[in-house]
Amino acid sequence: MPNLSAQMNSPSQSGVFRESCFWLDTASIPAGDRSRPLPGSVDVAVIGGGITGLSSARVLAKRGVRVAVLEAETPGWGASSRNGGMVLTGLKLGVEQLLAKYGRETTARLYAASLASIDCVEQIVAEENIDCSFSRCGHLEVACKPAHFQGFVRSAEIIAREFNHRQRIVPKKDLRAEIGSAIYHGGLVDEKSAGLNPARYVAGLARAAERVGASLYGATRVEKIEQESNHGAAGHRIATSRGSLWARDVFVATSGYTGRATPSLQRRIIPIGSYIIATEILPEALARELSPRDRMIYDSKNFLYYYRLTPDRRMLFGGRAAFFPESPDSIRKSARILREGMLQVYPQLRDVKIEYAWGGTLDFAFDIMPHAGRLDDLYFSLGYAGHGVAMATYLGEKMAESILSGRDENPFAGLPFPRAPLGLYNGSPWFLPFAGAWYKLKDWLT
Numbered sequence: 001m002p003n004l005s006a007q008m009n010s011p012s013q014s015g016v017f018r019e020s021c022f023w024l025d026t027a028s029i030p031a032g033d034r035s036r037p038l039p040g041s042v043d044v045a046v047i048g049g050g051i052t053g054l055s056s057a058r059v060l061a062k063r064g065v066r067v068a069v070l071e072a073e074t075p076g077w078g079a080s081s082r083n084g085g086m087v088l089t090g091l092k093l094g095v096e097q098l099l100a101k102y103g104r105e106t107t108a109r110l111y112a113a114s115l116a117s118i119d120c121v122e123q124i125v126a127e128e129n130i131d132c133s134f135s136r137c138g139h140l141e142v143a144c145k146p147a148h149f150q151g152f153v154r155s156a157e158i159i160a161r162e163f164n165h166r167q168r169i170v171p172k173k174d175l176r177a178e179i180g181s182a183i184y185h186g187g188l189v190d191e192k193s194a195g196l197n198p199a200r201y202v203a204g205l206a207r208a209a210e211r212v213g214a215s216l217y218g219a220t221r222v223e224k225i226e227q228e229s230n231h232g233a234a235g236h237r238i239a240t241s242r243g244s245l246w247a248r249d250v251f252v253a254t255s256g257y258t259g260r261a262t263p264s265l266q267r268r269i270i271p272i273g274s275y276i277i278a279t280e281i282l283p284e285a286l287a288r289e290l291s292p293r294d295r296m297i298y299d300s301k302n303f304l305y306y307y308r309l310t311p312d313r314r315m316l317f318g319g320r321a322a323f324f325p326e327s328p329d330s331i332r333k334s335a336r337i338l339r340e341g342m343l344q345v346y347p348q349l350r351d352v353k354i355e356y357a358w359g360g361t362l363d364f365a366f367d368i369m370p371h372a373g374r375l376d377d378l379y380f381s382l383g384y385a386g387h388g389v390a391m392a393t394y395l396g397e398k399m400a401e402s403i404l405s406g407r408d409e410n411p412f413a414g415l416p417f418p419r420a421p422l423g424l425y426n427g428s429p430w431f432l433p434f435a436g437a438w439y440k441l442k443d444w445l446t
C-alpha cells in the first residue's frame with residue numbers, strides 16, 4: 001500500500017490526508033516468516049493470508065494438520081484488513097433475486113449460512129479473545145428512492161416468512177432516530193449484523209492460527225502449482241518466489257488478488273476497486289447526531305456508499321468511487337468523489353478534515369455469488385462481493401472441514417461457477433469502465 005500524503009483538490013476544509021489505511025494504524029499484524037526456508041512438504045498449503053486463509057488455517061492446525069499459509073505480501077495485506085469492518089447478514093444479491101434464481105430450498109440454505117457466518121465471527125472473537133471492538137450494533141440499509149423502500153418492505157416480509165428472520169422497516173418519518181441525514185426515503189434495520197476493526201480482527205486470527213501450529217510465510221508469492229506425487233501420495237508441487245514445497249492439498253484463498261498461478265479461478269473472478277476515507281475524530285455530540293445507534297450503514301444503489309463510525313469516532317465513508325483496483329491515482333480521485341458523496345449525506349461534515357484515504361480490491365464472480373469447493377483438484381473459496389468479513393471467516397472454516405473429511409458439504413457447494421459470457425475474459429478486466437457506466441445508468445433509471 002502506498003503511504004503518501006496528498007492534497008484534497010477542494011476549496012473547503014479538507015487539508016492533507018494520508019494515503020494509508022486507518023485500521024492498519026491501530027493494529028500490529030504478524031508479518032509471517034519472510035526468511036526461514038519453506039518446509040519440504042506439508043499436508044495443506046493455503047494460498048493467501050487474508051480472513052479466508054487464516055480462518056481455514058486455524059481450524060486445520062487445531063486438528064493436527066501441518067499447514068503453511070503462503071502470502072505474497074504480509075498476512076492481512078489484501079482486502080481483509082482494509083475493509084469497512086461490516087459483519088453483515090445476507091448476500092450481495094437480494095432475497096428476491098436469490099429465490100428467482102435458486103428456488104426456496106437453496107435460498108434458505110444460503111441465507112442461513114449468512115446468518116451463521118455472523119455467529120461464527122462472534123464465536124472466534126470470544127474463543128480467541130480478539131480485541132477488535134466486535135459489537136452487535138446492527139446494520140441500517142437506507143433507500144435512495146421510494147421504489148427502493150418498497151423493495152425493503154417486500155424483502156423483509158419474505159425473509160420473515162420464509163427464513164424466520166426479523167428485520168425492522170423504518171419509514172422516512174422515523175429515520176432520524178437512525179441517521180442524521182435527510183436525503184433517504186426510509187430504511188431497513190437488521191439487529192443481527194455487527195461491526196469490528198478488521199485489522200485487529202485479522203491480527204487476532206493470525207495469532208490464533210500460529211498458536212495452534214499453523215506456519216505463516218510472508219513475502220512468498222505462489223507462482224505455479226503442478227500435480228506431483230510424493231512417495232506414492234497424490235499432491236501438488238508449489239513453486240513460490242522463494243523456493244518450492246510439496247502439499248497434499250492446496251486451498252486457494254486469494255479473492256480479489258487471484259492471479260496467474262490459478263488461471264481457472266482468475267478467469268472466474270473480477271477484481272473491483274473499493275475505496276474509503278476516514279475523517280478526523282469527531283466531537284461526541286456530532287458523532288451521535290450522524291449515527292445515533294452506531295449502525296453499519298449502506299445505501300440501496302448499485303454504485304453504493306457504505307459508512308460507519310470507527311470506535312474512536314471518525315466517520316469512515318466508502319464506496320466504489322472508481323471500479324479499477326487501487327493505485328495512488330485512483331485513491332486520490334476516489335477520495336475527492338467520496339468526500340463529495342459524504343457531504344451529500346452529511347452536510348454537517350463540511351468543515352471536518354479527511355485524515356485517511358485508501359483502497360482495496362473486491363472479488364466478484366460473474367453471478368455475484370460466493371463460490372467454494374474444488375476446481376482443477378484445488379480447493380478454493382472466493383467471490384464474496386463485498387460481504388467477505390463474515391462469509392470468508394465462515395467459508396474458511398467450512399473448507400477446512402471439507403479438506404479434513406474429503407467431503408464438500410459447504411452450503412455453496414455445487415452452485416455453477418460461471419466464466420465470462422463467450423469466454424471474453426482472461427483475468428484482465430477490460431470491461432470495467434463499461435460495467436461502471438452501466439451500473440451508474442441503472443442507478444439513475446431504477
Ligand SMILES: Cc1cc2nc3c(=O)[nH]c(=O)nc-3n(C[C@H](O)[C@H](O)[C@H](O)COP(=O)(O)OP(=O)(O)OC[C@H]3O[C@@H](n4cnc5c(N)ncnc54)[C@H](O)[C@@H]3O)c2cc1C
Pocket residue numbers: 047048049050051052053070071072073074075076077078079080081082083084085086087088220221222223253254255256257258259261273274275276318359360361362363381382384385386387388389390391392
Ligand atoms: C475497501 C473495501 C471495503 C470492504 N468492506 C467490507 C465490509 O465492510 N464488509 C464485508 O463483509 N466485506 C467488505 N469487503 C470485502 C472483504 O474485505 C473481502 O471479501 C475479504 O476480506 C476477503 O478476504 P480474503 O481472505 O478471501 O481475501 P484478501 O483479504 O483479499 O486476501 C487475499 C490475499 O491473497 C494474497 N495472494 C494473492 N495471490 C497470491 C499468490 N499468488 N501467492 C501468495 N499470496 C497471494 C494477497 O496478497 C492477499 O493478501 C471490503 C473490501 C474492500 C476492498
